Amino acid sequence: xxxxxxxxxxxxxxxxxxxxxxxxxxxxxxxxxxxxxxxxxxxxxxxxxxxxxxxxxxxxxxxxxxxxxxxx
Numbered sequence: 001x002x003x004x005x006x007x008x009x010x011x012x013x014x015x016x017x018x019x020x021x022x023x024x025x026x027x028x029x030x031x032x033x034x035x036x037x038x039x040x041x042x043x044x045x046x047x048x049x050x051x052x053x054x055x056x057x058x059x060x061x062x063x064x065x066x067x068x069x070x071x072x
Contacts, residue, residue, distance in 0.1 A: 014072045021061075021068045028061035 035054040039047040 017072060018065075018068055021065045025058075025061040025065050028058040032058050 032051075032054045035050055039051055
C-alpha cells in the first residue's frame with residue numbers, strides 16, 4: 001500500500017541493528033579495559049581466565065559487527 005514507508009522502516013531497522021552492534025562492540029572493549037585494569041590491581045589465580053574470556057567476548061563482538069554488516 002505504502003511502498004516508501006515500508007522501505008524507510010526497513011532502512012531504520014537495519015540502521016538500528018548496525019548501531020546496536022557497534023555499541024555492543026564498544027561495551028566489549030570497555031569490559032576488556034576494565035578486566036585488564038582489575039587484574040593489575042588484584043592478584044588472583046583466575047586473572048588469566050578472566051582476561052581470556054574478556055578478549056573472547058571482544059572477538060565475538062567484532063564478529064557480530066561484521067556479521068550484521070554483511071547480512072544487512
